[in-house]
Amino acid sequence: MRVLQIVNLGFEAGGAEKSVRLIAEGLTARGHQVRVVATDLLAEGQQVFADELVPAVSGGPARRLLGYFWHRPAYRAVRRQLLEFRPDCVHLHTIGEFSPAVLAATSGVPRLLTVHGPEDWTKALLRWNLASASAGGRLSAADSCRYLYLRLLQRPAYLLRLRRVRRVLAPSRYFAEAVRPDVGRVPVHVLPNGIPRTAGAEPVTDAQQLLFVGRLEPVKGVHVLLAAFRELIARHPEARLAVVGDGPERARLEAAAADLVADGRVVFHGWLTGDQVAERLRAASVVVLPSLWPENFPTVALEALQIGRPMVASRVGGLPELVGPDNGALVEAGDVAALAGALGGLIGDLERLALLGKGSAARADRYGVEEFLDNLEHHYTEIVRP
Template identity: 60%
Template sequence: MRILHIVNLGFEAGGAEKFVRMLRDGQTARGHQVRVVALEAPAGGRTVFADDLVPPVGGGPIGKLAGFVWHRGAHREVRRIMREFQPDCVHMHTIGGFSPAVFPATRGTARILTIHGPEDWTRKLLRWQVADNSGRIAPAALPRYLHLRLLMRPAYRLLGLRRIDGFAAPSRFVAGLIAADAGRVPVRVIPYAVDQAFTPAPVTEVWQTAYVGRLSPLKGADVLLEAFDILARTQPKARLVVVGDGPDRERLQARAAHLVAAGTVEFRGWLSPPEVAECLRGSALLAVPSTTPEIFGLTALEALELGRPLVASRIGALPELVGPDNGVLVAPGDAAALAEALAGLVGDAERLARLAEGSARRAEAFSLDRCLDEYEAWYREAAAAHGHP
């Protein structure tokens, strides 16, 4: 088959891009012709896997406002690629930077859209884009919320959101959230798969906790640092490794300066998938302290594949991955509860080993071959409906 993937960023900035890269590699290995279209953006030294790069929305404030409703350049370039590549199926991912123009540009071909996070058209997810850690929309953020709710969401629906062949949700949680937005368009739950760099390994380091994710307010890294401030008073051997980058990094490093000086916390920045895997292998468990609902939790899945227990927020799709057999769930934003959960795990080799076995058992349901099979079957079904054999 000829498969065209469309995603905002063509390098691994987060879980969505990592998933697209994994699909591309796996589908190519199976003999499919695969092409990836993304927007031009600074990659920060990371490998760009996209085949085509489209200029982003430009101009002044008014020009950008109009551009995110109809990105003329993206429409023109995607149409050109469609004529040139003639895909059997278009698989869309994060598309906000392309604007709703991506739907008319791909009309006439089988199209599937995977939900990776809050998009401009997802009503129940709109507030995630503007709310603070407590879930409130500050007065300064209200204009953006109204822009999304009253302009962008209607634009997506008007220009073709409900004329695609299907929505793929990585979790049951997300499938429920987007049901009203999807209307009569089918929604299927197809969980993510894990990178092949993540292979099971026994727990050997019982004092180290890992955090892997974007350093932004929604991910709860500040709550985790507060929890370690509490934990260090009773568990001086406990250590935290923070992997990732983002707009909050400098603020978080400044806040944790005393913990860094004491050797309790280490910031490692962005790491490649093999480096992330190595970091998790050297840790006793993974902390996922998200303060807003996770669409799926790809990092949590990677921990499962390695056989690592998890301490995670009881929010979004995380309870679909974490339970009493492989970790502990705590209330989001509760640093004291998070510290207590960590205190019950770090240093306890027997309990860590038992929970690690639970994670390894759960990981069996998330193989890459399973994911590739499900998408490929859907591609063929949707393509056949459009007259492609």
Template identity: 35%
Template sequence: MSLPKLAYLTGEYPRASDTFIQREVAALRELGHEVLTCSIRTTGPEHLVGPEQRAEHARTFKVLDACRSPLRLLRAHARGMRRPRRYLRALTLAWRSAPKGLKGRAFNLIYFAEAGVLAEALENAGVQHLHNHIAKASCTVAMLASELSGIPFSFTIHGPDIFFEPQHWRIDEKTRRARFVACISAFCRAQLMCFAGRPDWNKLKIIHCGIEPTRYAPSRHEGQTLLFTGRLAGVKGVPVLLRALSALAPRHPELRLRLIGDGPERAVLEAMAAELGIAARTEFLGYRSQAEVAEALAEADVFVLPSFAEGVPVVLMEAMAAQVPVVTTRIAGVPELVDHGVSGLLVPPGEAEALTEALDALLADPDLRRSMGAAGRAKVEAHFTAKTEAAKLSALFCATEPRA
């Protein structure tokens, strides 16, 4: 039996910060699915950090680029109007599901215009199922494109920010219309259950984001190197990490911190490191390719992620696959991945003293780092591999049928 042809849509694809989506697509292709990747916006060059990203970028359908052609936009919607009832249902849905106010209505009409172009592209390509990651604006486009084309859709919901404005993004309506919703953790599923209708709870499936453990060589645990990977934005808690580094410096003369990633607070954080007298111990490396991240993990002794809000961070999975013990915060779905005292240490968010003590304990004990690293690798191999999770998704895609 041939597997259904899929389309994957997100707001911006591929991105250096969302490599888990790229791995998921690759795993589905290995299983035999043909996957058309679609992006609302064109990815900025800062995200094309390796050959894999550049290749994916070249083959991805860019919705807004296509919409810039007035002829293509008109042709797509003229095609939709040949099925007037379906077209009017989709237009009504766009109007009814819009956030309150004129601005919300205007944006949803823009999303409807984009959905018409996407629907035409999906039908021309013979796509049988549309899947979205990040259940915000791009998922609104996916929902409307599904209504226009009759192609079933589903989405993966991550959090935490989608749950800050659930009514704005109408995750209740999206859940009701989706064939299924992939929730990245049990915590995420419980959050969605707060807003989705009870009849839709059976649609909510736990599908983890996954990695390829074989990409990661084990850390050597020979030094005093901390590694952080993530966006340099307030939610990641990097100022707390810098204060912890300042407190640890007198006890660990060889200690240094490497930060992979970029974001709006980079300049502020660099200035803070200088003010704390730890600039010589910190390296702000910017975005790096998957291969470069793997190399950095092989050289790291402890991975640290002091976030205030997360889903289940893929960067923690990558560190655990590299047998690097992790220190992170006890929030959201993180305890479903990191077993406190076994594969890493969990601390309260925002508490620099607790973070300092946890890091100090690991930096002082190479044997503990090795044992936690081995436990982390075993946990990821058992529950968080891209191939295993893609197989679960594939089964769900195969179980859906096109709408009439």
């Protein structure tokens, strides 16, 4: 089968891109022909896995506003890919950087779409596309205007064509239910992501090491984690925190934690390779996911399950489908005291950490990459069937 994959970014900026890369490599290994198309947004200097890059929306505010409503260069580039590659089906992933034009460009070919996070067409999640949403409370004046634009203009432009795809896939039950009202009669299926089994579960050997892995942006809640960590070390002075990832908030977060960094309690590792992330996971006692926005099905959580690490996570999005009393704890998003308390209940207690680590390992077998690819092939076969 010839499968065209379409995603905003052509390098591994996060879980969505990692999933697309795994799909492309896995399907190719199974004998399928796969082509990945992405925009060139932020691609300079990155390890690009996409086969083709199309121009991203650019220019001043007015031009960008029009570009996100209808990005003609993306339409032309995607149409050209369809004519050259002649796919049997198109798998759409994150598509906001292509604008609704990508849906028009791929019409006439069987399509499915995987929802990886809040998009410009997801009504229930729309506010999470706005910077001030992570602060809680009311949106800023600028974001309120942008929200109206998204709600009244951008979203309808997507829905007009989105409701013509053959099915929608969501990694979590939470996101499946969130998007059902948006897609009308299009069938929505839950298909949890899978990852390769690169390592077996390992026992926790250090009871004092916390770990965050993810993009450093406000919605990820790292500032909440740092505040909670300050409360934690008052009772557990031996505790340490490793922060893995990069992003627009890194400089601000490092400045806010300068004293903790100087003391060696907090280390910002920046972006790491997959092998290096696995090494940090093995060294961790607890993996922390303090997200403020509704996470879908984060890859780092699946990796933590595989290595057998307890998790403390916000009770948002799909995280409660991955974390429970058997393998960690859930807290209200943004609640510094609750996060500090949950971490304090685990840190330093090797016996409890071992028990919860076994709980994570027991969940890991549900999310193997081969089972994921089996299910994905089934969906492809279903949508191309006459």
